[in-house]
Amino acid sequence: MVELARSFRAVLERCELVATGTTGKVVAEATGLLIARMQSGPLGGDQQIGAEVAAGRVDAVIFLRDPLTAQPHEPDISALMRVCDVHDVPLATNAATAALILTALGQRLGLADPCARHTG
Numbered sequence: 001m002v003e004l005a006r007s008f009r010a011v012l013e014r015c016e017l018v019a020t021g022t023t024g025k026v027v028a029e030a031t032g033l034l035i036a037r038m039q040s041g042p043l044g045g046d047q048q049i050g051a052e053v054a055a056g057r058v059d060a061v062i063f064l065r066d067p068l069t070a071q072p073h074e075p076d077i078s079a080l081m082r083v084c085d086v087h088d089v090p091l092a093t094n095a096a097t098a099a100l101i102l103t104a105l106g107q108r109l110g111l112a113d114p115c116a117r118h119t120g
């Protein structure tokens with residue numbers, strides 16, 4: 001997530017960012033981006049972000065899943081993904097898809113080169 005945020009800093013600094021607790025802290029410290037932090041995911045942060053999606057206040061969700069690790073709050077994660085589908089909000093669950101979404105957002109913002117570092 002940090003690598004992605006660094007690569008697309010030019011896009012992200014023009015967005016209102018919200019993240020689950022630990023992710024928001026780590027990315028903010030690594031990049032200097034201003035990020036509103038919800039609860040940690042296992043403590044309800046995914047549900048809080050889901051509520052923002054349901055309220056129509058989110059343009060895109062980037063949720064980088066570790067496909068090899070089971071999460072104790074899997075139902076919360078599924079609910080967040082479902083609410084993105086219900087409201088047709090772009091949802092990235094891997095870095096390649098996230099890069100496509102952030103590139104599109106950057107183009108919409110009029111940035112000539114939304115990605116500072118092309119990591120492949």
Ligand SMILES: O=C(CO)COP(=O)(O)O
Nearest residue numbers: 020021022023040041042
């Ligand atoms: O578990 C998470 C998302 O489901 C992430 O939560 P944290 O950002 O608090 O680690």
